[in-house]
Structures are given as C-alpha cells and as structure tokens.
Amino acid sequence: MTNRFEHMDCERIEEMLPAFVEHELTPKDASLVRAHVESCPRCAEARQTFVAMEQSLATRRAEVPPFETFLPAALAPSRPRIFLRSLRALTSVPGVAIVLVMWAGFLVARYSDRLTGGMAEKTTLERMTAFAQRGLDAIVAAGGGDAWTLTAVYGALAIAVIVSAGALTMRLVRD
Amino acid sequence: MSNDQERDLVARASRGDGRAFRSLVATHHATAYAVVRAILGSRRFDDVDDVMQLVYLKAYQGLATFRGESKFSTWLYQIARREALDVVSKRALDSTSIDDVVIPARAGDAADSALADRDLRESIERAMGELDESYRTAIELRYMAEKSYEEIADLMRLPVGTVKTYVHRGKLELKRILSRPAWREHKDAVS
Numbered sequence: 230m231t232n233r234f235e236h237m238d239c240e241r242i243e244e245m246l247p248a249f250v251e252h253e254l255t256p257k258d259a260s261l262v263r264a265h266v267e268s269c270p271r272c273a274e275a276r277q278t279f280v281a282m283e284q285s286l287a288t289r290r291a292e293v294p295p296f297e298t299f300l301p302a303a304l305a306p307s308r309p310r311i312f313l314r315s316l317r318a319l320t321s322v323p324g325v326a327i328v329l330v331m332w333a334g335f336l337v338a339r340y341s342d343r344l345t346g347g348m349a350e351k352t353t354l355e356r357m358t359a360f361a362q363r364g365l366d367a368i369v370a371a372g373g374g375d376a377w378t379l380t381a382v383y384g385a386l387a388i389a390v391i392v393s394a395g396a397l398t399m400r401l402v403r404d
Numbered sequence: 405m406s407n408d409q410e411r412d413l414v415a416r417a418s419r420g421d422g423r424a425f426r427s428l429v430a431t432h433h434a435t436a437y438a439v440v441r442a443i444l445g446s447r448r449f450d451d452v453d454d455v456m457q458l459v460y461l462k463a464y465q466g467l468a469t470f471r472g473e474s475k476f477s478t479w480l481y482q483i484a485r486r487e488a489l490d491v492v493s494k495r496a497l498d499s500t501s502i503d504d505v506v507i508p509a510r511a512g513d514a515a516d517s518a519l520a521d522r523d524l525r526e527s528i529e530r531a532m533g534e535l536d537e538s539y540r541t542a543i544e545l546r547y548m549a550e551k552s553y554e555e556i557a558d559l560m561r562l563p564v565g566t567v568k569t570y571v572h573r574g575k576l577e578l579k580r581i582l583s584r585p586a587w588r589e590h591k592d593a594v595s
Binding site for chain 1: 429430438461525528546547548572
C-alpha cells in the first residue's frame with residue numbers, strides 16, 4: 230500500500246519533523262512520517278538531531294536565575310524582615326502556651342462544681358479570666374505551689390503576653 | 405494561580421504590598437526573563453540582569469496605573485519586551501562573535517556525561533543568536549518559561565498556529581545553522 234508521504238522528498242518530511250518530535254502532528258500524519266523515517270537513513274538522522282535539540286532546549290528552564298536577584302532593593306528581604314519572620318515563628322510558641330493555659334483553666338472550671346455554680350452571673354471576660362486563673366493555679370499547684378513556682382509561672386505568662394502582643398503589633402504595622 | 409487570586413494580588417500590590425508583588429513576580433518571572441533573553445540574546449548577560457532589574461522596578465512603580473484590562477502576565481511581558489528593545493536600540497548592540505558568548509553554568513553539569521549535553525547547549529545558544537527575534541521569543545517562552553502554545557499565543561497576541569510555526573521554523577533554522585561548515589569547524593576547534 231502506498232501513502233501520500235512515500236514519494237515526498239526528504240525536505241518536506243524534515244519540515245514536519247519538529248512537530249513530529251513534539252507530538253504535535255495528527256496521529257495519521259505522525260504514522261506516515263514515522264513510516265518514511267524508518268525507511269530513510271537521512272531523515273532518521275534528522276529526526277535524531279531534533280530529538281537531541283528538544284532534550285537540550287528542555288534544560289533551558291534551569292538557566293533562569295531566582296527572581297529575588299532582580300527585585301528592587303526595597304522589596305528584597307532584608308535583615309530586619311528576616312528577624313521579624315524569625316520572631317513571628319518564635320512568638321507562636323508563647324501564643325500556643327497561652328491558649329493551652331486557657332484551655333487547662335476551662336477544663337478545670339468545667340469539672341469543678343464550685344466554679345461552674347458561680348459562673349452564671351459572670352461576664353464572658355470574667356469567665357475567661359477565671360478559667361485562665363484556674364489553669365494557672367493548677368500549674369502552680371502541680372509545680373509544688375511555693376512562691377518560686379508561682380513567680381516563675383506568672384513571669385513566663387507575662388513575658389509570653391508581651392512578646393506575642395509585640396509580634397502581633399509589628400505584623401499589623403507591616404501588613 | 406486563578407484569575408481571582410491574581411486580581412487580588414495585583415490590587416494588594418498596587419496598594420504597596422511588597423509581599424503581593426513578590427508573589428506575582430515569582431509566578432511570572434520565567435516569562436519576563438525568557439523574553440528579555442530572547443531580545444538581548446546571550447550577547448551580554450550583564451545587560452540581561454540590568455534590564456530585569458529595570459523591568460521589576462518599572463512594574464512595581466507602574467502597578468498603580470495597571471487597570472487590569474489585560475492579564476498581569478501580558479502586562480509584565482510588554483514591559484520586559486519594551487525595556488529590552490530599549491536597551492538594544494540605545495546601545496545598538498553590535499553583532500557579537502560567537503566566541504564571545506558565555507554560557508552560564510547550570511547546576512548538575514559537573515559529570516562527564518553532561519559534557520556532550522553542554523556542547524550541544526552551547527551550540528544551540530550561539531545559533532539562537534542568529535534566529536529571527538520572533539522565532540527566538542517563541543522558543544524561549546516555550547522552553548525557558550515552559551509555556552504552552554496557547555499561553556505563548558496569548559502573550560505574543562498571535563494565533564496559536566502562528567506560534568507553532570515560529571517554534572518549528574525556529575528549530576529548522578537552528579538545525580540549518582548548526583549544520584553549516586563554519587559551525588562544524590568551530591565545534592571541532594573547540595573540542
């Protein structure tokens with residue numbers, strides 16, 4: 230059986246090879262070009278050249294330098310920004326600690342008949358404060374309940390609040 | 405990135421949000437770099453770096469006037485193209501000897517097996533300089549920026565079929581240039 234590419238000259242086939250290598254030809258045209266290439270050493274060599282070219286061109290993406298290299302100085306990450314970012318990561322720890330203390334207080338309050346009885350008349354803020362107080366008291370009691378433990382626990386809480394508030398303020402200012 | 409996300413980033417960046425601008429640039433950097441490289445070629449990489457800095461500076465300064473009538477990528481493409489062409493016309497870049505072309509080092513080229521690949525890359529890099537600018541731009545966007553034919557057509561404001569023709573004719577031209585006796589002699593002299 231003859232096909233319409235069989236008698237085509239190699240020049241015409243070569244023109245189709247870039248699209249053939251990229252799988253951009255229709256299945257019918259692709260199979261016809263394939264048949265010609267298989268029977269023509271010259272076009273087979275040309276096909277190999279385009280395959281090698283395709284592989285080489287595909288590596289060009291690696292030549293693109295990072296975009297940060299070209300940003301205006303005002304937008305490049307500077308030391309203070311890196312410091313802020315580190316601080317933010319750090320402050321997430323005391324932030325989580327505060328939430329945990331609040332939860333501990335809440336759990337203590339939930340299981341304490343004495344406390345829940347009196348909560349009904351309190352405002353939300355008073356409840357939250359009381360819950361936190363309960364949590365802190367529980368931690369202090371677990372640590373021995375002496376003055377040193379009390380100072381350490383409340384001191385750590387104060388530092389955590391200050392640092393978290395500071396980080397939050399800086400974040401709001403930056404954004 | 406969806407169109408809505410991009411619109412949101414553009415709005416934030418135009419209000420001076422540096423992080424939003426960085427996100428936009430990170431997404432479209434390869435496109436901008438590819439078009440600058442296509443126009444300046446590999447003649448002077450220092451010029452490419454200077455133009456890229458100018459492109460992002462102008463984009464940042466001009467965001468307030470960006471109306472969103474076109475995509476951000478198209479807008480950035482136009483800035484990159486304009487700035488690169490401006491450098492070409494101002495400095496009237498002379499045709500550089502193929503020996504002056506310096507191929508930037510690429511990670512992973514250390515192995516011996518990479519030598520043949522590097523040899524072909526260098527040959528292609530030099531031959532790219534002789535291509536028609538339209539062919540070069542289409543090829544760089546296709547391979548350096550890894551854009552689809554549809555995306556390239558969108559950026560270059562051409563029919564998809566024309567872009568495919570540019571890429572395929574560009575490759576045929578590359579093969580023709582690389583087959584010239586002068587190139588073979590140069591390659592033999594280097595190796």
